[in-house]
Each structure stands twice: as structure tokens, then as C-alpha cells.
Amino acid sequence: MFKKKPFFVVFEGIEGSGKSYQSNRLYKKLKQKKFPVILTREPGGTKTAEKIRNVILDDYFHKDSDKQFDKNTDTLLYLAARNEHLINRILPAIKKNKIVICDRFIDSTFAYQIYGKSVSKDLVDGIHKHILGNIKPNLTILLTVKISKALSRLKKRKKKNRYDKFSKKFYIKAQNAFVKISKKNKKKYLVLDSSNDDKKIEQKILEVILNRIK
Numbered sequence: 209m210f211k212k213k214p215f216f217v218v219f220e221g222i223e224g225s226g227k228s229y230q231s232n233r234l235y236k237k238l239k240q241k242k243f244p245v246i247l248t249r250e251p252g253g254t255k256t257a258e259k260i261r262n263v264i265l266d267d268y269f270h271k272d273s274d275k276q277f278d279k280n281t282d283t284l285l286y287l288a289a290r291n292e293h294l295i296n297r298i299l300p301a302i303k304k305n306k307i308v309i310c311d312r313f314i315d316s317t318f319a320y321q322i323y324g325k326s327v328s329k330d331l332v333d334g335i336h337k338h339i340l341g342n343i344k345p346n347l348t349i350l351l352t353v354k355i356s357k358a359l360s361r362l363k364k365r366k367k368k369n370r371y372d373k374f375s376k377k378f379y380i381k382a383q384n385a386f387v388k389i390s391k392k393n394k395k396k397y398l399v400l401d402s403s404n405d406d407k408k409i410e411q412k413i414l415e416v417i418l419n420r421i422k
């Protein structure tokens with residue numbers, strides 16, 4: 209039986225780790241089982257946050273560095289989108305005791321901005337303190353992947369985008385950062401290797417979630 213308590217689950221991982229696919233599969237399965245569940249993502253998840261997402265992602269396409277946002281501006285945009293998302297989507301769903309599945313959340317900021325681009329942790333922590341309140345994921349599912357596999361998955365995508373801009377080295381660094389973060393609080397993380405395209409991961413995730421929300 210579902211306890212009618214909110215449950216906040218986040219999927220994290222580098223591009224090509226399968227987190228969008230797995231979060232969508234989980235959402236569909238919980239929906240089929242008639243659980244009150246929403247699927248959302250960061251940056252984005254609301255009209256206003258999606259506007260900010262477009263500004264951020266558009267910035268990745270500029271070739272000239274003088275036309276690109278400074279790394280602090282970029283970080284503040286992610287945090288601004290998060291604030292919009294928290295107020296207008298996550299908090300209302302949590303108040304209604306829903307299961308919230310979110311494709312990326314705060315660990316992405318730690319992995320990409322703090323570890324990846326050396327943005328000040330104090331800057332991010334300070335803003336998080338103001339905007340997060342007591343919202344914390346109940347569980348973060350980190351999908352790791354062999355970098356060569358991630359890159360081959362990205363190549364197959366029809367929509368070519370910013371992924372081409374990042375080097376293999378950047379992905380290795382970001383994935384190592386995600387793993388490092390997950391080790392700090394093992395009880396709150398489920399780390400799964402998603403390099404093989406089989407159904408086992410999907411089943412494992414569902415099993416763990418059903419157990420946690422019982």
C-alpha cells in the first residue's frame with residue numbers, strides 16, 4: 209500500500225547515461241499502477257524555468273567565448289530555473305503527497321559547475337540555503353556509464369546539440385564527480401551501471417522504488 213507520503217526521486221548522470229529514458233520508464237510504470245506521480249526535469253519543468261533553460265542551452269552554441277555567459281552567470285541561471293521549478297512544480301506536488309521524479313537536480317550543479325567548472329561552492333550553497341528550504345531528494349539514482357558507450361548513444365541522437373561541445377575529458381570528470389558525491393551519503397543513493405542496454409536496470413529501479421514507498 210502507498211503510504212500517501214511524498215517521495216522525491218532524482219535521476220543523475222552524464223549525458224548518454226540513460227537517465228531521461230529510465231525516469232520516463234519509471235514514470236510510466238508508476239502511472240500504470242495508479243500512483244500519484246509527476247515527471248519533471250532540470251533545468252526546466254515549468255513554463256518560466258523552461259524559458260531559462262532555453263537561454264542556458266542556447267548559450268552553449270556560441271562559438272566565440274566573448275559571446276558566452278561567464279560561468280557564474282551560467283550557474284545563477286541554473287539556480288534561477290531551480291527556484292522557479294521548486295516553487296511552481298516540486299513543492300506543490302510534494303504538498304499533495306505525490307511521487308516526484310526529477311531528471312537532474314542539485315548534484316548536476318555540483319558535478320558540472322562546482323567540480324567541472326570550479327564555480328565557488330559557497331555561492332551555490334548560499335543560494336541553495338535560500339531556495340531549497342527543507343526539500344531534499346529521498347533517493348538519488350545515479351546512472352553510470354562507460355564513456356565510450358555514452359558517446360555512441362549521443363551520436364545516435366537525431367537532434368545534434370551541445371553534446372558535441374564537451375570533450376571526453378569533461379564527461380569523465382563529471383561522472384567521477386557524481387560518483388564522489390554519491391559516496392558521501394550512501395543510504396540516499398542507488399548507483400547503477402547502465403552501460404548495457406538491457407531491461408534489468410528498469411526492473412531494479414522499479415523494485416527499489418516500490419519498496420521505498422510502501
Ligand code: TMP
Pocket residue numbers: 223250251286311312313314316317318320321
Ligand atoms: P539534460 O541533458 O539532462 O537535458 O541537461 C541539460 C544540461 O544542463 C546538461 O548538459 C547538464 C546541464 N546542467 C548543469 O550543468 N547544471 C545543472 O545544475 C543542471 C540541472 C544541468
